[in-house]
Amino acid sequence: MSIVDLCLDVEGLxxxxxxxxxxxxxKEKLLAAIDAIRFIAASGQxxxxxxxxxxxxxxxxxLVIASFETRDEAEAWLKAHPRPxxxxxxxxxxxxHRIIYVRETQVRKLLPNxxxxxxxxxxxxxxxxxxxxxxxxxxxxAEAWLDSQPEPPSQVFILIAGEYHLAVYHHxxxxxxxxxxxxxxxx
Numbered sequence: 445m446s447i448v449d450l451c452l453d454v455e456g457l458x459x460x461x462x463x464x465x466x467x468x469x470x471k472e473k474l475l476a477a478i479d480a481i482r483f484i485a486a487s488g489q490x491x492x493x494x495x496x497x498x499x500x501x502x503x504x505x506x507l508v509i510a511s512f513e514t515r516d517e518a519e520a521w522l523k524a525h526p527r528p529x530x531x532x533x534x535x536x537x538x539x540x541h542r543i544i545y546v547r548e549t550q551v552r553k554l555l556p557n558x559x560x561x562x563x564x565x566x567x568x569x570x571x572x573x574x575x576x577x578x579x580x581x582x583x584x585x586a587e588a589w590l591d592s593q594p595e596p597p598s599q600v601f602i603l604i605a606g607e608y609h610l611a612v613y614h615h616x617x618x619x620x621x622x623x624x625x626x627x628x629x630x631x
Contacts, residue, residue: 447494448485455481495615503568504598505612506560511535511619515554522552533560535614538621565610565625568599573625579603583622586611590620601625 445453455478462474484493496507509532512518518536522528528545535541540560544553577600580586586604590596596613603609608625 447490451481451485451490451493492616499598499615502598505564505610505614506533506540508533508535508540508614508617508619511538511614511617513537518554522554525552528552533557535619535621538623561623565623568610569625573608574601576601576603576608581605586622590622593620596620 458474458478458481462471462478465471465474484490499507509529510518510521511534512521515536518534518541522543528543530543530545532543533540534543534554536554540557541554542557542560544551544555577597578586578589580589580602581604583604586602586609589602590611590613597611598615599610599612601608602611602622604622610623610625611620612623613620
């Protein structure tokens with residue numbers, strides 16, 4: 445089913461639920477959900493939404509919309525952004541940060557969000573670590589391997605010098621990166 449068909453079906457289902465609902469508060473919440481589906485299409489984000497849903501199905505790492513080497517670069521980008529995406533996440537020096545933006549006062553901040561990756565890794569390793577798909581003695585070799593993948597995996601575990609790492613491809617920004625998995629020595 446195409447994303448357009450899916451969104452139309454969801455909109456129809458929500459519309460039917462909204463018509464049948466008697467509570468004004470619940471009717472308003474269902475209308476907000478319908479508006480969200482309509483907003484996705486009206487703002488040209490249907491394929492982004494489809495990619496997001498695919499990343500959830502693939503258990504991909506938390507979505508990021510940009511990556512910066514330094515905090516100064518990230519702050520400059522945020523300051524220059526005409527409409528910062530409230531609640532979105534960016535990477536700064538490979539660390540997750542959440543964007544805070546208050547339109548009325550023009551407050552713009554980047555808040556460190558280490559929990560985004562930590563919670564993701566906890567979920568991924570809840571039942572134990574999977575076998576690594578590759579082993580390297582040096583980080584440089586692991587990075588070269590990841591960069592050489594014609595179709596990078598959204599996430600796989602590897603070993604570098606006996607320590608687990610998560611090799612990740614952030615599809616939206618086409619970034620390949622490695623995250624150490626703390627406290628996880630090789631089996």
